[in-house]
Amino acid sequence: MTEASSARSTRRHHWRRDLVELAALFTAVAVADAVANTVAHGPSGPVLLCSAAVALLATAVFHVWWSRRHENAPPPTDTGATAPSPAGQAPRAAGQETTLWRMRTTVRDEPGSLAALCTALAGRQVDILSLQTHPLSDGTVDEFLLRAPGSLQPAELTRTVAGAGGSHSWLERADAHDLVDAPTRMLGLATRTALDSAELPLALRQLLGRCTIHSVPARSLRGRPLAEQVPTEGVLEEHRMKFRDPSGGSLTIERPQLPFTPTEFARVRALVDLDARLGQRVPPRRDVLTLPEGNEITIRRADTSDLAAAREMHDRCSPQTLALRYHGPVGDADRYLGHLLSPRFGRTLAVETASGRLVALGHLLWDGDETEVALLVEDAWQQRGIGAELLGRLAGMAAEAGCESVYAITQASNTGMVAAMRGLGLPLDYQIEEGTLVITARPAGLPARREPRESVRIQDATGRR
Numbered sequence: 001m002t003e004a005s006s007a008r009s010t011r012r013h014h015w016r017r018d019l020v021e022l023a024a025l026f027t028a029v030a031v032a033d034a035v036a037n038t039v040a041h042g043p044s045g046p047v048l049l050c051s052a053a054v055a056l057l058a059t060a061v062f063h064v065w066w067s068r069r070h071e072n073a074p075p076p077t078d079t080g081a082t083a084p085s086p087a088g089q090a091p092r093a094a095g096q097e098t099t100l101w102r103m104r105t106t107v108r109d110e111p112g113s114l115a116a117l118c119t120a121l122a123g124r125q126v127d128i129l130s131l132q133t134h135p136l137s138d139g140t141v142d143e144f145l146l147r148a149p150g151s152l153q154p155a156e157l158t159r160t161v162a163g164a165g166g167s168h169s170w171l172e173r174a175d176a177h178d179l180v181d182a183p184t185r186m187l188g189l190a191t192r193t194a195l196d197s198a199e200l201p202l203a204l205r206q207l208l209g210r211c212t213i214h215s216v217p218a219r220s221l222r223g224r225p226l227a228e229q230v231p232t233e234g235v236l237e238e239h240r241m242k243f244r245d246p247s248g249g250s251l252t253i254e255r256p257q258l259p260f261t262p263t264e265f266a267r268v269r270a271l272v273d274l275d276a277r278l279g280q281r282v283p284p285r286r287d288v289l290t291l292p293e294g295n296e297i298t299i300r301r302a303d304t305s306d307l308a309a310a311r312e313m314h315d316r317c318s319p320q321t322l323a324l325r326y327h328g329p330v331g332d333a334d335r336y337l338g339h340l341l342s343p344r345f346g347r348t349l350a351v352e353t354a355s356g357r358l359v360a361l362g363h364l365l366w367d368g369d370e371t372e373v374a375l376l377v378e379d380a381w382q383q384r385g386i387g388a389e390l391l392g393r394l395a396g397m398a399a400e401a402g403c404e405s406v407y408a409i410t411q412a413s414n415t416g417m418v419a420a421m422r423g424l425g426l427p428l429d430y431q432i433e434e435g436t437l438v439i440t441a442r443p444a445g446l447p448a449r450r451e452p453r454e455s456v457r458i459q460d461a462t463g464r465r
Helices: 003-041 045-070 113-123 154-163 182-195 197-208 262-278 304-316 319-326 330-341 386-400 415-422
Strands: 098-107 127-135 140-149 167-173 212-216 240-244 250-254 286-290 296-302 346-353 358-365 370-377 405-411 428-433 436-441
Touching: 098 113, 098 154, 113 140, 113 154, 127 262, 154 167, 182 197, 182 262, 197 212, 197 262, 240 262, 296 386, 304 330, 304 346, 304 358, 319 370, 330 346, 330 358, 346 370, 346 386, 358 386, 370 386, 386 405, 386 415, 405 415, 415 436
Parallel strands: 370 405
Antiparallel strands: 098 140, 098 167, 127 140, 212 250, 240 250, 286 296, 296 346, 346 358, 358 370, 405 436, 428 436
C-alpha cells in the first residue's frame, strides 16, 4: 500500500468515526428528552428517578471493584516471545563452556568508538566482565576481561575486534584471579610491597603481566659502577620503563610484545615510591624448632643487617663446605653476601642457635619462572635436618610467590643437597655438565603451565643470571 492510499484510508476512517459519534449524540439527546418527559408527566416519575440513581451507583461500585482486581493481572496468554539477541545470534545455552580472556586494544578517541566495539563483542556472545581505560594523546587503550564461548577461537575474537575499529590488539588467557577489579588489585600489591622489600619485583610482575625486570646494583662487588643514572621521576619509553631502585642502582622493566601506557607507568612509580619511603623491611616472624637431639633453633628472615654474623659463619665453615656452596674460588665467597642478603634479589632464611649464633643460611633468588635455591650450613650443624627444613620452607615461599619451578646448582658429589631436594617429595629433573649438577623441581600447589611466558629476570652484581 502506498503512502497516498494509506492517507486516504485514514481520512475515511476518521470521517466515519465522526459520523457515528454524531449519531450517538443525537440518540442520547432523544433518550434523555423521553426520560425527562416520563419523569415530569408520568404518575411514577419519582420512583423511576430513584431507581435510576441506585442502578448508576451499583454500576460505579462494580466498576471500581473489577478494576482493582485486574489491574496487576498478567496478560491472558503467553506468546513465548523473547528479546532478540544482538546481530541475530542465538542466546547462549545454559551450561555452555566458556573461556576467560584478557584483551587489550587501541580505539580512536571519538564518540561511539567504544560502543561499536562492545556491540561487536556482544554479537559474538562475549560478556565484558571488566573494563579499564588508558588514555593516550591520539587514542585510548582499552583493557578488557572477557568471558567468551569456548568454541570461539582466539583468531576469530581478534578479527571481530579489528572489524570494530580496534588496533594493536593483544590477547591472552585469563583465570579466576583476574576477576579482581583494578583498585582492589593495586591495594593488595601495595600491601605486599609494604610488608616485605622482596615483594617489589613480584608485585610489578603481577601488575604488568609478561615482562622482564632488571635490577642492577649501583656498583659491582669490586666497586665498579654498574647502574646508569635514572631521573628521580623515572623514564617512560614505548617498551621500557626505568626507575631508581630504592635499594640503590636502577630498575628497568621491559615488555617487547606490548607498549607501556602512562597509566601503567604511574602505577609502577607509585609502588616504587612506596618501597623507597618505607626502606628495607623484613617480616618479623620467628619460628622455634627442636632438633632430634633436643637442641632448639630459630628460623627467621634475614637481611643485610645480618652481614656481620654471616661473615663470621663463613669464617667457621671449612673450605670444602664453602666450595660446595659457591662453585668457585672460596676467597670470593664473602663478596656475594651483601647481594645475597638483599631483599631486592630474593629472600633469605637464617638459622640461629639458642645463644643467637648464626649457623645456616638458605637463599631463594629470583630468576624468572625458575627460581634458584641455595643452602649453606655450618660444618658442626650438618646432618641434623636443618638443610631439609630450610629447603622445604624456601620451596613453599616460591609456591606462594607464583614461581613455576625452583632449581639448585651444586656438585654431583654433594649428597646432602641431593638428599634434601629428594626430600621435597616432588618430581625432579637432573642435568649434569662437567661435574656441575642442576636439580629442578616444581613447588607443590602450582598449576601446570598453559602457555609460555616471559621471565622476570633479576641480574646480580656480577652480571650472571
